[in-house]
Amino acid sequence: MPDLKSLSQLLVEFRDKRDWKQFHSLKNLIISLHLETGELLELMQWKTDQEVIALQADPGFQRDLAGECADVLHYLLLIAEQNGIDLIAAAEEKIRVNEKRYPVGLAYGSAKKYTSLD
Numbered sequence: 001m002p003d004l005k006s007l008s009q010l011l012v013e014f015r016d017k018r019d020w021k022q023f024h025s026l027k028n029l030i031i032s033l034h035l036e037t038g039e040l041l042e043l044m045q046w047k048t049d050q051e052v053i054a055l056q057a058d059p060g061f062q063r064d065l066a067g068e069c070a071d072v073l074h075y076l077l078l079i080a081e082q083n084g085i086d087l088i089a090a091a092e093e094k095i096r097v098n099e100k101r102y103p104v105g106l107a108y109g110s111a112k113k114y115t116s117l118d
């Protein structure tokens with residue numbers, strides 16, 4: 001199983017074989033990432049929570065969900081690659097930031113944003 005770095009390299013090779021880098025400005029990549037998250041959202045459109053829970057046992061739904069998650073990850077990897085972002089390090093750092101923002105004693109069982117915790 002490839003790690004994020006080798007997956008990013010596979011994706012860059014895929015892009016470069018097709019001469020698509022010319023279309024991949026940061027603006028276009030972020031727009032594309034957002035569009036793909038919209039496709040994830042579309043899987044939820046008009047469904048109740050119970051219907052979504054039932055769909056999670058459907059192999060066709062799982063295939064569509066995995067496909068859209070992959071599209072989102074691909075654009076995120078391309079954004080990171082273009083901007084020299086180590087996604088693992090950035091994600092680990094963000095967990096440390098959120099540990100300070102959301103102390104267990106204040107945030108446990110709460111859906112409040114950190115700015116509203118007291």
Ligand SMILES: [Mg+2]
Pocket residue numbers: 036039067068071
């Ligand atoms: Mg898609």
